[in-house]
Amino acid sequence: MTAITYMWALYAREVKRFQKLWLDTVATPIMSTVLYLTIFGVIAGGRAVSGTTYSAFVYAGLLGMMMVNSSFSNPTFALILSKNVGTIIDIQLAPIAPWRVGIAYALAGFTRGVYTVVIASLLTIWFIPGISIQHPLTFLIALLLTGLEFGMLGVIFGLIMKNFESLTLVMTFVMQPMIFLAGVFYPISTLPAPWNTLSQLNPLHHNINLLRYGMIGYTDISPLISLGVIVGISLILFTIMNQVASKSLKQ
Amino acid sequence: MLALEVSHINKTFRTKKGETVIANDDVTVKIEAGKIYGLLGPNGAGKSTLISMISGIMTPTSGSISVFGVDALTRTVEAKKMMGIVPQEIVTELAFTVDEILHYMGGMYGVPLAERKDRIGEVLRDLDLEDKRYERARSLSGGMKRRLMVAKALMHKPKFLILDEPTSGVDVALRQKIWELVRRMNKEGATILFTTHYLEEAEQLCDEMTFIHHGRVIKQGKLSDIQKEFSENVVAFELYKPNVPHLPGVHKEGTEFHYPVTHLDQDMSAVIKHYGENLRSIKSAAASLENIFLKLTAN
Numbered sequence: 001m002t003a004i005t006y007m008w009a010l011y012a013r014e015v016k017r018f019q020k021l022w023l024d025t026v027a028t029p030i031m032s033t034v035l036y037l038t039i040f041g042v043i044a045g046g047r048a049v050s051g052t053t054y055s056a057f058v059y060a061g062l063l064g065m066m067m068v069n070s071s072f073s074n075p076t077f078a079l080i081l082s083k084n085v086g087t088i089i090d091i092q093l094a095p096i097a098p099w100r101v102g103i104a105y106a107l108a109g110f111t112r113g114v115y116t117v118v119i120a121s122l123l124t125i126w127f128i129p130g131i132s133i134q135h136p137l138t139f140l141i142a143l144l145l146t147g148l149e150f151g152m153l154g155v156i157f158g159l160i161m162k163n164f165e166s167l168t169l170v171m172t173f174v175m176q177p178m179i180f181l182a183g184v185f186y187p188i189s190t191l192p193a194p195w196n197t198l199s200q201l202n203p204l205h206h207n208i209n210l211l212r213y214g215m216i217g218y219t220d221i222s223p224l225i226s227l228g229v230i231v232g233i234s235l236i237l238f239t240i241m242n243q244v245a246s247k248s249l250k251q
Numbered sequence: 252m253l254a255l256e257v258s259h260i261n262k263t264f265r266t267k268k269g270e271t272v273i274a275n276d277d278v279t280v281k282i283e284a285g286k287i288y289g290l291l292g293p294n295g296a297g298k299s300t301l302i303s304m305i306s307g308i309m310t311p312t313s314g315s316i317s318v319f320g321v322d323a324l325t326r327t328v329e330a331k332k333m334m335g336i337v338p339q340e341i342v343t344e345l346a347f348t349v350d351e352i353l354h355y356m357g358g359m360y361g362v363p364l365a366e367r368k369d370r371i372g373e374v375l376r377d378l379d380l381e382d383k384r385y386e387r388a389r390s391l392s393g394g395m396k397r398r399l400m401v402a403k404a405l406m407h408k409p410k411f412l413i414l415d416e417p418t419s420g421v422d423v424a425l426r427q428k429i430w431e432l433v434r435r436m437n438k439e440g441a442t443i444l445f446t447t448h449y450l451e452e453a454e455q456l457c458d459e460m461t462f463i464h465h466g467r468v469i470k471q472g473k474l475s476d477i478q479k480e481f482s483e484n485v486v487a488f489e490l491y492k493p494n495v496p497h498l499p500g501v502h503k504e505g506t507e508f509h510y511p512v513t514h515l516d517q518d519m520s521a522v523i524k525h526y527g528e529n530l531r532s533i534k535s536a537a538a539s540l541e542n543i544f545l546k547l548t549a550n
Contacts, residue, residue, distance in 0.1 A: 003328075005358070005361065006358070006359055006360070006361055008358070009355050009357075009358020009359045010355070010358075010359055012355065012358065013347075013351075013355035013358075013359075016347075016351065016355075017346055017347075020346050020347075021346065081345075085342060085343070085344075085345060086340055086342035087342045087343070087344050089308075089338050089340075089342060090342075090356065090359075090403070092308040093306055093307075093308065093331065093334075093336050093338075094331065094359040094360065095328045095329070095331035095332040095359075095360065095361070096328065096359060097328055249308070250308055250309060250310060251303055251308050251309045
């Protein structure tokens with residue numbers, strides 16, 4: 001048995017957890033996306049953004065937002081819950097290195113993100129006329145990296161936060177502003193200064209940009225720059241996650 | 252071979268007020284493979300802190316720990332693979348069934364997928380939980396949850412089983428069941444370390460033991476040696492006819508006569524020779540573990 005096998009069991013457990021709670025973990029974000037699409041579809045149905053329809057533009061952004069939210073919240077909720085009910089002891093005692101624990105949780109977050117994106121796409125893509133995936137490989141790479149990146153961020157917050165109240169603060173003051181300044185609902189070039197510059201500095205913007213490029217071919221800045229930023233931030237998050245996990249999984 | 256070697260372990264904590272609390276002070280414990288070893292002490296003595304350091308979830312301030320020769324502080328993952336640990340506190344996964352909990356726990360300890368189903372059956376049979384296999388763990392009673400905690404630790408057939416207060420708050424029948432399981436695991440080759448403040452339990456199960464008080468080792472060794480050291484140094488006997496000439500030094504204690512001992516075997520023989528068929532019963536008045544414990548912790 002290799003170390004990956006031990007880690008795989010933890011990953012499988014966390015996937016099973018969100019599958020069991022599918023109404024909360026999968027159905028709820030899909031419902032939110034449908035509502036966003038309906039509202040933005042009605043308000044700006046006929047508008048165009050640089051050669052693509054506004055609904056296709058928003059749709060790609062919403063799928064990216066769903067990926068980010070799902071992969072972030074899955075490890076965060078699971079870890080905070082396990083700390084509150086005491087089952088974190090099972091992870092502390094298990095013969096799995098802290099960084100592998102983090103990756104198992106992050107991968108489970110990524111998997112939940114893929115579940116929600118795939119199901120949401122199957123249910124809603126019919127409402128976006130003429131949409132197709134322009135660069136499938138880029139889209140898949142963007143999905144994988146975004147899922148892992150925000151999965152790792154979720155692990156970090158899940159290990160640091162002591163309760164759900166603290167998590168609500170993080171969601172309100174960190175995640176929401178990042179999402180709203182990431183160009184999910186509009187091209188960031190249309191923003192006045194300094195919001196335009198702030199949006200470019202927002203790491204999440206690069207995830208949305210790369211996903212959108214992969215899906216509909218639209219891009220605010222070079223996809224290669226976005227890819228570089230995502231990889232760089234993922235490496236930084238991995239280092240932080242390893243340190244936080246090594247410390248937090250001890251008493 | 253040593254299953255566990257804890258050498259000169261110290262653990263200090265700093266409180267929010269900046270005071271230093273010593274949880275373990277120069278603790279050394281050596282456990283031979285194949286033994287059942289007891290770690291005894293009152294609440295707050297430092298037993299659970301020591302267990303946490305052995306199981307790799309707490310780092311000692313200084314000292315070393317090795318499990319079957321593997322340095323548990325630097326090669327933690329390798330050491331953890333050999334251990335099965337039953338924590339003191341009962342914790343239950345809310346979303347999963349008993350079967351699912353054991354399935355994933357087995358996986359996290361390297362039990363191959365093909366063997367896991369059978370192993371879950373075995374463990375649940377051993378702990379009388381077979382009929383609860385597909386029930387949600389949160390719906391189990393307190394005693395069943397305690398058994399599930401033990402089952403989780405047994406999934407990978409550990410070489411070294413650590414039980415932290417395993418019978419705390421359980422009924423008599425379950426306590427007997429856990430004792431039986433500990434003995435069976437030991438017969439099958441596992442080394443067992445358990446903490447308890449039930450001295451009767453230690454007397455029933457342990458080959459050797461360590462007494463901890465205020466974070467320090469105050470006594471350790473074989474139960475028989477400790478009892479001998481603290482024995483009341485008398486041969487106690489009863490007679491059919493009490494009004495006979497007695498050996499010098501014999502005095503009456505209730506229905507018994509006590510004879511002071513200098514060499515137990517010789518003095519017992521002297522009593523048997525002197526009273527012959529008049530002896531109704533004879534025993535060496537060994538000190539109970541409870542008395543030893545009270546004497547050790549008196550100061």
